[in-house]
Amino acid sequence: MVFFILIVVLVVALYLRRVASGQLRKPLIFGWAVNGSGRRITIEKILAGKCPWCGGKMRYYNKPTEWIDHIEPSGRRRREVTERVPALECKRNPEHWVEVDPAESQEV
Numbered sequence: 001m002v003f004f005i006l007i008v009v010l011v012v013a014l015y016l017r018r019v020a021s022g023q024l025r026k027p028l029i030f031g032w033a034v035n036g037s038g039r040r041i042t043i044e045k046i047l048a049g050k051c052p053w054c055g056g057k058m059r060y061y062n063k064p065t066e067w068i069d070h071i072e073p074s075g076r077r078r079r080e081v082t083e084r085v086p087a088l089e090c091k092r093n094p095e096h097w098v099e100v101d102p103a104e105s106q107e108v
Ligand SMILES: [Zn+2]
Pocket: 051, 052, 053, 054, 055, 056, 090, 091, 092, 093, 096
């Protein structure tokens, strides 16, 4: 059990170090993001503005942009996401979305 906790802490530490050294911003959940700008880790709330096309609410998350659809022998479909980008997406129309540059240092 202690070993398991150590592994989790190590993985989180390595992830945060990568975010900090790359000075990236990575989306977490519920509109929060971890920001490594200035090589310091900060957690920030992304205050998404309104959709530039229709004025709807936007949400910030890792949007899948490439995937492979597998069809299993049983006929069930399984989607494997191969690429994600941090994006702001309109809640009214999923086609209204903009990619957020993860190297951006200012507030979204
Ligand atoms: Zn929209």
